[in-house]
Amino acid sequence: MAPAKKRKRNEKRQHIAALILARGGSKGIRLKNIKMLAGVPLIGWVLRAALDSKQFNSVWVSTDHDEIEKVATTWGAQVHRRSPEVSKDSTCSLDAIQEFAKNHKEVDVVCNIQATSPCLHPSHLKEALELITKQGFESVFSVVRRHHFRWQEVNIGASSSSGFEVTKPLNLDPRKRPRRQDWAGELCENGSFYFTTRRLIEEGQIQGGKCAYYEMLPEYSVDIDVDIDWPVAEQRVLRFGYFGQDKLEVVRLLLCKISGCLTDGCFPISASGPEMVTVNEKDINGIRMLKQEEVDVILISSNEDLLPKGLAEKLSNMTDCQVIKLEKDIQGEVKAIMDSRKLDWKEVAYMGNDVQDVECLNLAGLSAVPTDAPVVALNAAKYSCHSAAGKGAVREFADHILLLKKKAKAQMEQNCIPGQMHSNCTEIPPVVEILN
Structure with a gap:
């Protein structure tokens, strides 16, 4: 055997860890890291990407909060329970x-992934x-290309020896404003992730040594800081987020209260007539859409439900679904x-609305409740x-199930993210050596 091959075999394999910092005391949005975004806890989006990448020897969440843990x-993450000393408002990421x-002395390289970047x-x-x-860099961080013209900040109204202070352009000549297509723009950190070797971390650096950037397309560069970011991020993640390999594609059955x-x-209820309920046409159409996509639907009720007589039969005729009344042991x-259908929990979606549904909501592969639950x-x-409830919640959940199935199937069929070059393509992502 050649000496080079012997050396390679004897080399110690690096332990590469993913680390998500998730302090419980977020000031912008309370418990932001576990708030639901498009039906998934915010931190769940990046954990799913990290685990499915199969690049890490371990995946960790550093937190001081029981619910986040x-x-x-x-x-599927391991938890590093951080100390009070690095859980303060003044604590920086490097300290944690x-x-x-x-x-964790076994770790050689840390990838700090931001929980607020759900399109990773x-x-x-x-x-x-x-x-x-493969290329020997010591630190790598994610960037996005921006086409923003920057100007110097001034104190409006302040005066100087030459009169009022005026602003100045920082990255353009106003007399020759370039068109967007004629300007490459500037690279800005998007905060999605930072890979760093142990040596640099111990020296007090996240970016340093032989340093490079990894450029992400703008559609994947989503960050959430304040409440106003949330609805925008939700729309972006539904379109560009990572939905897993095959976890949600296997939903075969929806049980809906x-x-x-x-x-x-x-x-x-009136003294002269029978009880009545209303059913939203959007919800009925949502059920029909699921059945068209080979997701069976069973409508369920319990002894505690005060449903009018004959409603079950009418709903069965309207939706072409089986209607079952459950007893106490839901x-x-x-x-x-x-069991009668040879299904596992991961193949079942469950929609409930109250305390008696909690166990099934927890166990089902996908579960939902109306906003007024x-x-x-x-x-x-x-x-x-x-x-x-009764205002389109069932249709919304049906749309969500079908979207996740579509996304999961599409991601399994394609090797490349649209618009992003992969290692198995003819080009590679732009890389720049920042510091030798």
């Missing part, structure tokens, strides 16, 4: 990363990491339905609808 472990590195894909992490493992989901749970009876049900569901 619970969500992190549910999504250094504490993690100090407590596994391929971004894989390609950026190769700059370290009638009272409090398909209906609004209200029953007008979880056990749902499991019996699954009690807090106990909202906390258990994987997707929180914007719509209220």
Whole structure:
């Protein structure tokens, strides 16, 4: 065997860890890191990308909060319980990363992934990491190209020896303003991730040594700081987010509560007539759409529901769905339905609305509640609808199921993210050596 091959075999393999910093005391948005974004906890989007990239020996969440720890472990991460000293408002990211590195001597390279970047894909992490493992860089960080004209900040109204202080252009000549297509723009950190070797971390640096950037396209460069960012980010992540490899493609059955989901749970009663309920046509169409895509739907009720007589038969005729009345042991009876169809929980979507549904909401591969559901049900569901019960919530959840199935299938069929070059393409992402 050649000496070079012997050396390679004997080399110690680097331990590369992904680390998401998720402090509980966010001032902009309370518990932002686990707030639901498009039906998924914010931190879940980046954890899914990190785990599915299969590039890391370990994936960690550094937190000081019990609820964040619970969500992190549910999504498959290990938890580093950070100390109070690095959990203050004044703590910087480097302090928390250094504490993690100090407590995990086995780690050679840390990838600090920002929880607030939900459009991160596994391929971004894989390609950026190769700059370290294959090209010898010591630190790599993500950037996005911006076409913003920058001007010097001044104190409006302040005077100087030459009169009032005026602003000056910083990156353009106003007399020769370039067209967008004629200007390459500037590279700006997008905060999505930072790869750094242990040596640099111990020296107090996240970016340093032999340093390079990894350029991400603008559509994947999403960051969330304040409430106003949330609805915009939700639309972006639905279009450009990473939905997993095959986790959601296998949904075969939706179990949907009638009272409090398909209906609004209200029953007008008069002395001269029978009880009545209303059903939204959008919800009925949503059920039909699911059945067209080979997702079976069963409508369920319980002994506690005050449904008018004959409603089950009418709904069955309208939707062409089986309607089942469950007794007290809802979880056990749902499991019996699954067993009869040879289904696992990951193949089942469940839509409920109250405390009796919590166990099924937790166990189902995909679960949802209307926006007006009690807090106990909202906390258990994987997707929180914007719509209220009887007002389109079922249709919204149906759209969500179908979108996730479509996204998961598309991502399995294509090797490249649209508009982003991968390592198996003829080009590679732009890389620049910043410092030798």
